[in-house]
Amino acid sequence: MTMTTKIAFLLLGGIALSGCSEQSNTDAGSTGATATEEMVETGQVASSAFDDAYSAAEAALAEAAANRNVWSKTENLLRLAKAANNDGRADEAIALANEARLQAELATAQMVSEKEAWRSRVLAE
Amino acid sequence: MAMVNYYTQRFPAVPMQEFANGLYAFNEDAREQWLEMEEFPLYEIAVEDGQTHFETSFANGKSYADCFENGGIGIRQNYPYFDSEAGGVVTLELAINQCRAANEEEPLPYGTGKLAEISAYMSFTSRGNVVAVKVPEDDPAALAAFEAGKQFYYTRRGQLNFSCSSCHIQSAGLKLRADQLSTTLGHTTHWPVHRAKWAELGTLHYRFAECNSQVWAKPLELQSVEYRNLEYFLSYISNGLELNGPASRR
Numbered sequence: 001m002t003m004t005t006k007i008a009f010l011l012l013g014g015i016a017l018s019g020c021s022e023q024s025n026t027d028a029g030s031t032g033a034t035a036t037e038e039m040v041e042t043g044q045v046a047s048s049a050f051d052d053a054y055s056a057a058e059a060a061l062a063e064a065a066a067n068r069n070v071w072s073k074t075e076n077l078l079r080l081a082k083a084a085n086n087d088g089r090a091d092e093a094i095a096l097a098n099e100a101r102l103q104a105e106l107a108t109a110q111m112v113s114e115k116e117a118w119r120s121r122v123l124a125e
Numbered sequence: 126m127a128m129v130n131y132y133t134q135r136f137p138a139v140p141m142q143e144f145a146n147g148l149y150a151f152n153e154d155a156r157e158q159w160l161e162m163e164e165f166p167l168y169e170i171a172v173e174d175g176q177t178h179f180e181t182s183f184a185n186g187k188s189y190a191d192c193f194e195n196g197g198i199g200i201r202q203n204y205p206y207f208d209s210e211a212g213g214v215v216t217l218e219l220a221i222n223q224c225r226a227a228n229e230e231e232p233l234p235y236g237t238g239k240l241a242e243i244s245a246y247m248s249f250t251s252r253g254n255v256v257a258v259k260v261p262e263d264d265p266a267a268l269a270a271f272e273a274g275k276q277f278y279y280t281r282r283g284q285l286n287f288s289c290s291s292c293h294i295q296s297a298g299l300k301l302r303a304d305q306l307s308t309t310l311g312h313t314t315h316w317p318v319h320r321a322k323w324a325e326l327g328t329l330h331y332r333f334a335e336c337n338s339q340v341w342a343k344p345l346e347l348q349s350v351e352y353r354n355l356e357y358f359l360s361y362i363s364n365g366l367e368l369n370g371p372a373s374r375r
Contacts, residue, residue, distance in 0.1 A: 068351060070343040071284040103284070110281065118279040121290050123127040 050085045053097035054078070060104035067111040074103040128294070128362055132310045136298065144311035145366045147374070151298060152305050155375070162373040168245055168319040171326040172371065175246030178239055183228040189243065192224035201251035201368055205357050206259060207267035214270050214353040218244055218328055222348075235347035236331035241317045245326055248317065248370035255367055256314060258360040274358030277351055278309075283342030289355075304375075313360045315372035322375065329356060 057078055064070045081096035132144065136151055143150040149159045179197065182188045190196035204217040215223070221243055222232040233240035260271045278289045292301065293309045300306075316329040330352045334344035345351050 068345060069282050072338060072341045072343045073284065075343070107284075110286065114280045114282075117281070118276055118288070121279045121288065121294075122275070123131050123294065125127045 047085075047090070050081075050090055050093050050097065053094045053101070054081060054085075057081070057097045057101035057104065060101045060108070064104040064107040064111075067108055069107045069111045071103050071107045074100050074107070077103065126362065129310055131294065132297070132308045136308070141365075142367060144308055145314040145363070145369050146372075147307035147311060147315070148305045150308075150311075155305070158375065159373060162321070162375070166319065166371075166373045168317075168326055168371040168373060171242045171245045171317075171319065172249045174239075175242035175244070175249075178243050179246050183225075183230050185228055187228050189221070189224055192227065193220070197247055198250045199254055201248050201370070202254040202257050204258070205353065205360055207261070207264060207270055207357070209264055209266065212266055213350065214274075214357045216330075216348065216353055216356055217247060218330065219348050219353065221247075235328060236334070237323070237325050237327050241326045241328050241331075244317050244328060245371040248368065251368045252370070253367050255365060256360060256363050258357070258364055260357070260361055270354045271358055271361065273351070274354035274356070277355045278358055283337065283340035285340040287340040289336070309359060309362055311363055311366055313356065313363050314366050314368050315370040317371050318374045319371065320374045326371065 061070065061074060061078065064074070077096050077100035081093045081100060084090075084096060085093035133139075133141070136144075139150045146156075146159075149156040179189050190198075194200055201217055204220070205214045207213070208215045218235055218240060221240055222235070225232055233243075261267050281288045281291070289309070292306045293312070296306045297308045298305055313329060316332075317326050318332070319326045328347070330347040333352050333355065334347060337344040
């Protein structure tokens, strides 16, 4: 086989392989998305879930602050959540945000409960 | 007063004035260490510095003495008081910064440093004076501030769910790690305090913030309405005791 013929076979083979690769990407998803596009879409969903969790935690913290009873670990949990999200650790970030929200909700519930409960501890005259 | 009766019955061997010394009133070992600290107390330097600050004129030529009755000497027993016109509790530390504001000086931080030193000097000049905090019964706003301070004292807060009363009524005299918990009676007579733990002098509100941190509650602002109302309540409880500040604590 001459050199020219060998080069022609290599070129033809490359074209054929690139066609296969496009074929497999097309088969992978019903939307026809590429692997890269799927990763972007998944990342956006995760980002949205984190944003929701973070916003909910912020709102709960604001309510606790309005009740003048923020637990001391809560704000740092939110900071850690944001850092985890920035690092791409979405599941961890959402868990941390949810923990912060739970703490803030409990702090508010504590103040609601204590609004009357404190009286039971007052030493009787 | 119910709280005074509670402590005198719980600690019948403690003379009334000794409650002003906190846990050193009923812990012999700690008392010995405390008396050693009091031989060369570190707050003495703060008192001297405080006197210097107190006697240094403001830029406008006036001084702290112009803001306080009796020139600011021997007056701590009257603080805090309820300012009916302003509608709030005025602590001595707040009054110091109010004096500065009235003379166009920048406010000082409320926890440690220069303001604590001025407070220490004013406390020192008031030693032996009898606490005489007034809660006028004909002033609903003053009564409300007192009640708010009382509510704060008895309210559980923070992730550890403690109230001030959890430690200082229910557990007074009992051990918390290496220390015994002090009584609320006498809590406010000896401030500001040089705490060995802080390695510096700190005010009562600085301690409030630390206590809140210790129950995993984010501290409120020093001299906030809540802390001033709390000081109002606590100080009233100690009416009749002699002032003995500033003091050393570990």
